Amino acid sequence: MKTIGDQQLLKRMNRSVLLRLLRAQPGLSRARLAIESGLTKSTVSLLVRELLDEGWLKESDAAVNDGLGRPSTPLQINVGVRALMGVEIAVETVRLVCVSLQGEVLYSNTHALTDGSPAGVCAQVARMASAAHKQLDALGLSLSSIGVCVPGAVDDCTGVVRFAPNLGWRNVSLLPALEKSLAAAGLPGVTVQLQNDADAAVLGEYEFAAGEGEDPLIFVSCDVGVGAGVVLNDRLFTGAQGMAGEIGHTILELDGPLCSCGRRGCAEAFFGSRTLEREGVDMQRAAAFFGVLLQNLWVTFNPRAIVLGGKSCAAHRGFVQAAFEAVKRHADGAGMPAPGLRIARYEELAPAVGAAALALHEYLRPLQPDARTRRARAERVLATA
Secondary structure (H helix, E strand, C coil): CCHHHHHHHHHHHHHHHHHHHHHHCCCCCHHHHHHHHCCCHHHHHHHHHHHHHCCCEEECCCCECCCCCCCECCEEECCCCEEEEEEEECCCEEEEEEECCCCCEEEEEEEECCCCCHHHHHHHHHHHHHHHHHHHHHCCCEEEEEEEEECCEEECCCCEEEEECCCCEEEEEHHHHHHHHHHHCCCCCCEEEEEEHHHHHHHHHHHCCCCCCCCCEEEEEECCCEEEEEEECCEEECCCCCCCCCHHHCECCCCCCECCCCCECEHHHHHCHHHHCCCCCCHHHHHHHHHHHHHHHHHHHCCCEEEEECHHHHHCHHHHHHHHHHHHHHHHHHCCCCCEEEECCCHHHHHHHHHHCHHHHHHCCCCCCCHHHHHHHHHHHHHHC
């Protein structure tokens, strides 16, 4: 029996419980944390002291009476010590953000994608990240992690981009190349993670929501490509090989218009941003197909909410509203309430902010193996294959 390992895991779990409680309910005292978490007062006191020393938490200057006896000191997440960095590699653009542990955008920068090759992309990301890191230093903040997202299917065990048709990539080992470029640019040796753009975006909506996050939650990204990210049972749902949510290549019409993937009738071919930018496109027809896709996601996952983002949704609000109305008509026809439907909280920065949330999502859920552990396991399997 691995007693030491078990104790370390239990400690990580207990720490994550306290952090999640304080993210959802800022201002709880140690005594109130003990009640809400079910942990003993002595355990809470010890863990809070560690979290204060490490800069995760801070105490309020004023004591309050929380109805549990003598006045107590409120606690909250310390947003003045750590920062998270997120990068979105899009088809035409690279966006970078730095956010606090509570999701406040501290810094953002956007540049046109100058070189779409994997090597060129890694070099551009490293340059932008180096400049952002200098800004964090000027603010007195420590960089805790870097998350990167791309418009394609990602195997998060190996860091391989399996399929990104709009970038022209197949089976690109991107994460090791990113880590090498970031290290060469002088970035600190923090965790670097890679994920699909819609998968990242849904984490931003989930982790940085006020109070408890909505679960299940779906984020639909309509940009040059179309994809979905799904949070299910408090976890990002990516599927067996990272392909879950590739809804842009679900077929909505047999023998329909040609898609970038080489098939016909895919969702992307009806309402990807390049399609909607064409002169004479039938927006009502595109919105009707979009409404069908959203309705199918609704009945498949029964989410509490569906969030929309991406260029198509930002540039064509009438198209979005028509799709929302189509979903409501489908719901009325079935005699059921429609799911919550809304535009992304961070708008065009949603995928980058979500990429920043990747490491935080894993840290707050210690029973799920972290990115490095999954990669190490995958490498061992490949080495013995």
